[in-house]
Amino acid sequence: MTDLLDTAMNDLVPSYAAEQPDWTNVVARAEGVPSRRRFVSRRRLVLALIVVAAVLIPLAALADANDWWFFRTPGSPVPTSAPVVVTTGEWSGHPWELVAYPSETDGLCFSITPTPADGSSYGGAMTCGPFAGVPRTAATKTDADMQITFLSGSWTNVLPAYIAGPVIEQASTVEIRFQDGTTLQAPTIAAPPPLEHIRFYAAPLPPAEYPADTLGTLHVATKHVATITWLAGLDASGRVIACLAPGTAKNGVSPLTDCR
Amino acid sequence: MVRHTDRRLAEIEALYRDRFPYFAQVARAIVGDRERAAEAVQDAFVGVIRTRDSFRADGPLEAWVWRAVVNSARKATRRPLVQVGEEKDIEYELPELVASFAPFVSSLPERQRLVVFLRYYADLDYRTIAAILDVEVGTVSATLASAHATLRKKLRKVEADA
Numbered sequence A: 001m002t003d004l005l006d007t008a009m010n011d012l013v014p015s016y017a018a019e020q021p022d023w024t025n026v027v028a029r030a031e032g033v034p035s036r037r038r039f040v041s042r043r044r045l046v047l048a049l050i051v052v053a054a055v056l057i058p059l060a061a062l063a064d065a066n067d068w069w070f071f072r073t074p075g076s077p078v079p080t081s082a083p084v085v086v087t088t089g090e091w092s093g094h095p096w097e098l099v100a101y102p103s104e105t106d107g108l109c110f111s112i113t114p115t116p117a118d119g120s121s122y123g124g125a126m127t128c129g130p131f132a133g134v135p136r137t138a139a140t141k142t143d144a145d146m147q148i149t150f151l152s153g154s155w156t157n158v159l160p161a162y163i164a165g166p167v168i169e170q171a172s173t174v175e176i177r178f179q180d181g182t183t184l185q186a187p188t189i190a191a192p193p194p195l196e197h198i199r200f201y202a203a204p205l206p207p208a209e210y211p212a213d214t215l216g217t218l219h220v221a222t223k224h225v226a227t228i229t230w231l232a233g234l235d236a237s238g239r240v241i242a243c244l245a246p247g248t249a250k251n252g253v254s255p256l257t258d259c260r
Numbered sequence B: 001m002v003r004h005t006d007r008r009l010a011e012i013e014a015l016y017r018d019r020f021p022y023f024a025q026v027a028r029a030i031v032g033d034r035e036r037a038a039e040a041v042q043d044a045f046v047g048v049i050r051t052r053d054s055f056r057a058d059g060p061l062e063a064w065v066w067r068a069v070v071n072s073a074r075k076a077t078r079r080p081l082v083q084v085g086e087e088k089d090i091e092y093e094l095p096e097l098v099a100s101f102a103p104f105v106s107s108l109p110e111r112q113r114l115v116v117f118l119r120y121y122a123d124l125d126y127r128t129i130a131a132i133l134d135v136e137v138g139t140v141s142a143t144l145a146s147a148h149a150t151l152r153k154k155l156r157k158v159e160a161d162a
Helices: A003-012 A023-030 A053-064 A218-225 B002-031 B034-050 B061-076 B096-106 B110-121 B126-133 B137-161
Strands: A084-091 A094-102 A108-114 A125-129 A151-153 A162-168 A173-178 A183-187 A198-204 A228-234 A240-244 B082-084
Touching (some): A003 B096, A003 B110, A084 A198, A094 A162, A108 A151, A108 A198, A162 A240, B002 B034, B002 B061, B034 B061, B061 B110, B096 B110, B096 B137
Antiparallel strands (some): A084 A094, A108 A125, A151 B082, A228 A240
16 A cells, blocks of 8 residues: 555544553443443543643542543543532433533533433433633633533433533523424523533423334434534523524534524 | 353453454444444443354454454444534544545445455454455455555545645
8 A cells, every 4th residue: 555545544543542441341241230330432422622631630639539420431521620410300211410510621511411220321421612601711722602502312222312401591491493494492401500600401302203103213313313403592582692503503603693 | 161261251351452442443443433433342342252152263263353343333333323512523633635535435335444444453464354254365355455446546636636
């Protein structure tokens, strides 16, 4: 092969040389032993940034003090204060919790994590990004603050399809428009300190979106997740005050006119 | 029998520990997602441990394990996705040339892609690749040559257009 081809192939897929494999987890799972400390890759962690490890080290102790699954995942931003449970709930018999924390480098981090009786957190997801109302540090990325964003999962055996996220504190409702023209409205939820200046929303994606005979199939669920046209934060009078149109947003921010 | 399978478990563990980055990188090439690839490797080894008694030792254990990893990664491409605010892969940003080149790799026929991935990211010899994919060694050689020719041609075009 040519050197250029070698280079292109090498750059195409990043190395896992620094990854720590977890044989204990493999054996435990093979033996059918439920384990809360599973290999981190059993959870889907989505980060908005690649973070600088050196910055994270001084606050590692704070992270360790909380046994949240995302702190056992390499690359998780270190918190500036302990994660808080914003709300908990149950969708179609599957319990979950929404946890959030302000981070040193990545702004707001929030996660949706299934909380089944066996203690597993398999299926949890997290994302981070600078957000209006969350204080920046000197190390916070320079991207503009988002005013609304989302984390969405398709149907799995631990959670139905869902959408959740933060919105600016003036928003009392979040409206989600799907590509087929249907909308979903979710009330916003106040967050405890130190996140009292933002609100959150969380909702299962409507069961009506799924034909009865294909409920839960990956094809339908994944397709549904891909059809979000926009999300809007609405104030008490129904006025759009925050907007995100994923297809056209720049750095996670859309003009208000994109949400109507 | 117990002693035999325990020894096999030790061999599997040694493979896992020694070759994890290679398993994960090939899985990543197939799956296209870092976390999902690592998960696919874990899933593959769970299956390998559970079915290790069925390994008949008529070929290398490594090829048998690799086959499980490749199958697990292929299966993982059909699992549900989690989506965040902006619809883009922000985990790993590709250089421009590589980003232009990536679709050509993706558009290779599946067998060519797998051969390329196993040769490139796992550094496996033709015989092992043949055992993994259950084809003749000559087929591996021909498939790889064909893939190389296609990729070289596409890469030259990308370079010329840049």
